[in-house]
Amino acid sequence: MDITGTFAAEADEEEVSQLMTIWDDKYVESVGMNSWRCLRCNKLFKPKHATRAVAHMAKEKNLGIAVCSASTPKEHSQRYTDLFHRTVNKAINCKRGQETVLNVAEARQDVAAFSLCEKKLKTTLVQSSLFSTPLASGSVSTASSMAAKPRSPQRWLQSSLNGLVDQMVQSDVRTISNAKLEMAIADFWHSDNLPDRAVESPRFKLILKYAKLVDQTFKVPSRKSIGGPLLDLNYKNCMTLNKEMILKEADVFGLAWLSDGATVARMPLMNVLAMCANISPTTVAITDCSEHISHGGKKDAPFIASMMEDLVLKFDPTKSHTDIFFFDGASNVAKAGQVLQAKFPRSYSLHGGEHVVSLFFDDISKLPPIKVSVVFHFYAFLLIECDLTF
Numbered sequence: 431m432d433i434t435g436t437f438a439a440e441a442d443e444e445e446v447s448q449l450m451t452i453w454d455d456k457y458v459e460s461v462g463m464n465s466w467r468c469l470r471c472n473k474l475f476k477p478k479h480a481t482r483a484v485a486h487m488a489k490e491k492n493l494g495i496a497v498c499s500a501s502t503p504k505e506h507s508q509r510y511t512d513l514f515h516r517t518v519n520k521a522i523n524c525k526r527g528q529e530t531v532l533n534v535a536e537a538r539q540d541v542a543a544f545s546l547c548e549k550k551l552k553t554t555l556v557q558s559s560l561f562s563t564p565l566a567s568g569s570v571s572t573a574s575s576m577a578a579k580p581r582s583p584q585r586w587l588q589s590s591l592n593g594l595v596d597q598m599v600q601s602d603v604r605t606i607s608n609a610k611l612e613m614a615i616a617d618f619w620h621s622d623n624l625p626d627r628a629v630e631s632p633r634f635k636l637i638l639k640y641a642k643l644v645d646q647t648f649k650v651p652s653r654k655s656i657g658g659p660l661l662d663l664n665y666k667n668c669m670t671l672n673k674e675m676i677l678k679e680a681d682v683f684g685l686a687w688l689s690d691g692a693t694v695a696r697m698p699l700m701n702v703l704a705m706c707a708n709i710s711p712t713t714v715a716i717t718d719c720s721e722h723i724s725h726g727g728k729k730d731a732p733f734i735a736s737m738m739e740d741l742v743l744k745f746d747p748t749k750s751h752t753d754i755f756f757f758d759g760a761s762n763v764a765k766a767g768q769v770l771q772a773k774f775p776r777s778y779s780l781h782g783g784e785h786v787v788s789l790f791f792d793d794i795s796k797l798p799p800i801k802v803s804v805v806f807h808f809y810a811f812l813l814i815e816c817d818l819t820f
């Protein structure tokens with residue numbers, strides 16, 4: 431085989447090798463952020479959904495996408511079918527895994543809820559032999575009600591809790607239900623590493639309030655939905671309300687603007703906050719300057735002034751409400767303040783007091799007695815956390 435033939439064979443081998451994802455296929459072209467095109471039938475699809483894309487290429491019907499109308503060579507077709515089966519199996523295994531986690535979590539929570547019930551009901555249940563002693567179905571969990579046939583801890587626990595429910599008065603049933611929900615909340619907080627204070631959030635109280643009102647048709651939003659359309663909706667709503675609130679008394683009290691730069695996880699960011707006499711500083715924007723910097727730009731005075739001007743004009747198009755720009759002492763933002771002061775004739779550019787306060791506390795935290803105290807409290811906090819965990 432000549433050189434050209436060898437290359438052709440290698441290229442063909444590469445073409446029909448196993449696909450790791452459908453997006454690696456050269457006949458699948460990404461279009462923008464959320465669309466893709468099949469280069470075999472030339473159809474455009476939206477959104478980018480990996481399983482549906484594989485179903486299209488593998489010509490698997492009834493999966494929410496039209497199958498590919500173009501003819502596919504046999505070896506390529508086999509490659510798509512293999513990927514389709516791997517994708518479906520992965521989804522099934524993931525679902526099974528979630529069910530297992532759910533069962534284990536339910537069993538563990540029931541154990542804890544059982545103990546909680548004991549405390550609340552001031553009754554001794556069979557705590558010492560919780561997993562080793564099976565109970566008769568429908569019985570209250572006392573030592574005399576043991577059955578001969580052993581069952582799995584999970585089934586035993588479930589039936590013992592249900593049995594408890596069968597024989598108790600309404601108030602006790604409520605106590606058990608309350609204990610189960612209480613433990614479910616605590617277990618969720620501990621297992622998913624949520625901050626303890628979040629349980630006291632008014633928004634969590636709203637979740638519980640609305641959860642009582644929904645029926646079986648309610649579906650918990652997916653993570654894609656939470657981080658996608660629901661986030662967009664919440665963001666737009668929040669920004670609109672914030673703008674209304676900031677501008678409500680702006681014609682009387684004027685507007686003040688605060689801004690600072692920070693690089694967080696390699697992202698060069700600039701925050702902008704607006705403030706009115708009756709409104710505490712409210713976030714107006716957090717601008718990602720990555721694109722500007724990737725094109726050789728810098729977070730210099732002209733860039734910051736231009737970015738700020740665009741934002742401020744959305745709130746104050748007549749330039750008649752803006753009174754003050756607060757920046758820290760860095761030369762680039764100080765110069766940007768001077769530029770903005772020239773562009774907004776009724777404004778002054780001043781040093782932001784919050785930077786001074788921050789530096790003040792930074793200095794204090796470095797004093798030897800304070801530093802020791804901070805370190806001690808940090809380790810004490812860790813010990814308390816460990817004690818709670820184990």
Ligand SMILES: [Zn+2]
Binds near residue numbers: 468486497
């Ligand atoms: Zn196609």
